[in-house]
Amino acid sequence: MDGARLLGRLFGVRAEEVDPDGAGPARVPVPVEVVVVGGGIAGMSAAVVLAERGVRVTVLEGAPRLGGRLAARPETLPDGTPQLVDHGFHAFFRHYYNWRSILRRIDPALRFLRPVDGYPVLSADWPPEExxxxxxxxxxxxxxxxxxxxxxxxxxxxxxxxxxxxxxxxxxxxxxxxxxxxxxxxxxxxxxxxxxxxxxxxxxxxxxxxxxxxxxxxxxxxxxxxxxxxxxxxxxLAFDAPDLDHDTAVWRPLATHVENLGAVVRTGDPAVEIRPGWQVRCASGRTHRSAFLVVAVDPPALRDLVAASPLLAATAPVLAGQVAGHGSGPPYAVARFWFGGDVAPGRAVFSGVSRQPTLDSITLYHRLERGARRWADRTGGSVVELHAYACPDLPAAVLADRMRRELAALWPETAGLPVVDLRTRVGARAPAFRPGAAATRPGVHTDADRLYLAGDGIRADLPSALMERAATTGITAANQILRRVGAGTEPLRSVPRRGLLAGRNRD
Ligand SMILES: Cc1cc2nc3c(=O)[nH]c(=O)nc-3n(C[C@H](O)[C@H](O)[C@H](O)COP(=O)(O)OP(=O)(O)OC[C@H]3O[C@@H](n4cnc5c(N)ncnc54)[C@H](O)[C@@H]3O)c2cc1C
The missing domain is CATH 1.10.405 (Guanine Nucleotide Dissociation Inhibitor; domain 1)
Structure with missing residues (x-):
């Protein structure tokens, strides 16, 4: 252990094991069926924990592929090269204990994650901050x-x-x-x-x-x-990133893991209504029934699904009120450029960007992910992804063009690089965290008996955010069900639950 970590431990900065009452049976003592709506990190984390304990799980994912905001979709470049293009670069931080624990099911040593060296913040006005x-x-x-x-x-x-x-x-x-x-x-x-x-x-x-x-x-x-x-x-603050696209590295192996445990994963058929009981009606007309339900969809989808489920709203007025009041944040934009030349050799794989009107981060995919690297090695080009995390509601092409110009202001060598291909995306599926809204943020436990929520917009009892919040709430939802049926739960881990000076700052 290095000196900094040792000093941290002396100050009480260490991972805590929480929810350790996994003393019950390793498998559910009676047959239990659970439908999980949403096959992103939250839904699949719940599905993994439940399926491993013998629960009969059905995952209903509305999109053609699992993964939600971490998904990857197949694309073909103009030269015929197939590429799986991620929804966007994701930093897998080392303190994402619960998400990493789910990922260890498919890769116990997490070999698919590679360290991303450095984390500079760039600005047009000041020298970088590392x-x-x-x-x-x-x-x-x-x-x-x-x-x-x-x-x-x-x-x-x-x-x-x-x-x-x-x-x-x-x-x-x-x-x-x-x-x-x-x-x-x-x-x-x-x-x-x-x-x-x-x-x-x-x-x-x-x-x-x-x-x-x-x-x-x-x-x-x-x-x-x-x-x-x-x-x-x-x-x-160190983080890792997959050296493969997210579909190959995460979603196909996780689907295989739960299917081998008897779970059913159905994609491409969104849930359109929930009725107490629980019944989930999908767009295809098919209805799925189960004693317990985990709803793990993104914030706008949760709002729409509850609004389209009047019988659920009548049974669970608190849930309905909370969900209606918590929507999504502003749009985000992702633009992936395949350039016909490379950026300067010393550029960092991932950089944050300060004070550009649109651009918030730059990722050099061709120095990170195998598919992009192969294309760049063959063509001499580069694969550069630009993100705006909170941007105006404009067409994706306009935002991509703005981000590209802002990139050139920071890295002049990119101004003349020919664009071989470009994939853009604008989404508004991240949770809003508006002032004054914490008290009514929906939690995992709801006033709908045997219905639990999970996702990065759901209140968690542990410090967490983004991917780790999604996994933590997914596991918490699974644990609530396991407790109800008398089975052992999944341990959760957390960073310290209070700050360094929290004690001294008490009432
Ligand atoms: C560009 C970008 C970069 C990011 N970078 C990072 C990062 O570096 N680090 C980090 O920790 N986080 C990052 N995030 C955030 C991270 O992606 C999310 O926190 C996480 O994926 C949320 O998972 P989730 O399961 O809660 O929701 P989602 O991933 O949104 O999953 C919800 C699922 O529900 C499905 N669904 C919706 N409606 C229905 C329906 N009616 N029926 C059935 N299914 C439905 C959706 O299709 C989706 O698959 C980033 C996000 C974006 C967009």
Whole structure:
């Protein structure tokens, strides 16, 4: 263990085992049937845990392929090359304990994940800030950032309003939401009195990664995310990424895993109505019945499905009210370019981008994923993916063009690269985290008996976000069912549930 991790342990920054009451039988004592609606990370995490304990699981996925926002779809390039194109680059952080535990079912050593070196943040105005080379664990990572960051000079540090900064170090699952959910992330950052440069380079990129604008994002959610990724993270900000497309690396093996355990996975037939009982009617007209239901669809799909299910809404008014009030955040855009030439050799595989109007990140897929690398090796080209995490509602082609121009402002060598092919996508399926909304965020447990929710927009009892929130809520939903039928549950792991200074900041 390195010195930073050891110091972190002394401060109590270590993974915690929670929900360990798996003492019941390893298999359900009576036959149990569960329908899982939605085959993304949340739904498949629930399906894996249930199927492994002998539950008869049916997964209903509306799209032609599993994966949701982590899916990949087949495409053919103009030269005839087949490529599976991911929905977008994803960083698999090392403290995603529960998502990684699901993935270990298909690859026990997680060999398909490769470290992504470095994590620079780029700007047209200031030199890059490097997050990937900080010490692995808090508080050493914070101290190193404060000492080493070119964006923070001693006088900038002295100007920071320490009272306003304290909540960032004192995350508490109750107090943080009680005291800060009414404010916006923008107000929280304004209160820190950072220099414009420090704010842009250290905070704004981070805030954008949660698919919401600072002015619409709850300050409590930003504090929780800061705790989860930085100040409560025993593994550091380092992350890995699959060296294969997501369909080959994740979804086909996970489908095979649950099918080998007797589960049925049905794709391409969306659920259109839920009736108490539980019955799920699909677009094809087929109805699926089961004693328990896990609904693991994305936020706008959940809102639409509940709105189209009047009998469910009548049985579960709290659920219906909560779901209606929690929609999706602004659109995000992904543009993958196949260029007829390469970027400069020293460019990082993944870079965050600060203060460009549209562009938030750049990924060099040809230095990461095998299919893209093969194409680039054969043609001398490059495969570059650009993301905007919270953007205006414009056509995908317009956003791709804007991101490409902003890329050229940062990396001039890309301006003249010919575009061999381009795939673009705009989506608005990420959850909104509006100020004041935490108290009514739907949780896994609902007022609909034997119906559970899962997904990255669902309230979790553990610090988590994005992919890890999806997996954590999926496993939690499975555990609720296993407990009800008297079977052993799946252990969950978490970063520390409270911040470094939470104790000192108590009432
Ligand atoms: C461009 C991009 C980049 C990202 N980068 C990262 C990252 O670097 N790190 C990270 O942790 N997270 C990242 N995320 C977020 C991550 O993808 C999500 O948090 C996660 O995939 C959510 O999983 P989920 O299962 O909750 O929802 P989803 O993946 O949305 O799955 C829901 C599923 O339900 C299905 N469905 C919807 N309606 C119905 C219906 N009526 N009937 C049946 N099925 C239905 C959908 O088709 C979908 O498959 C990124 C997301 C995007 C878009």
């Amino acid at each position: 997050f990937g080379r900080l010490p692995a664990a808090p508080p050493a990572n914070l101290l190193a950032l404060l000492v080493r960051s070119p964006s923070l000079r001693p006088r900038d540090l002295r100007a920071i309003d320490r009272r306003a900064a304290l909540p960032l170090l004192a995350y508490d699952p109750d107090r943080t939401y009680r005291d800060h959910d009414g404010a916006t992330a923008r107000q929280l950052l304004d209160g820190l009195r950072l220099t414009d440069r420090a704010r842009a380079m250290l905070f704004e990129v981070f805030a954008h990664s949660f698919f919401n604008h600072e002015a619409d994002l709850s300050a409590a959610e930003l504090i929780a995310a800061f705790h989860f990724y930085f100040l409560g993270n025993p593994e550091g």
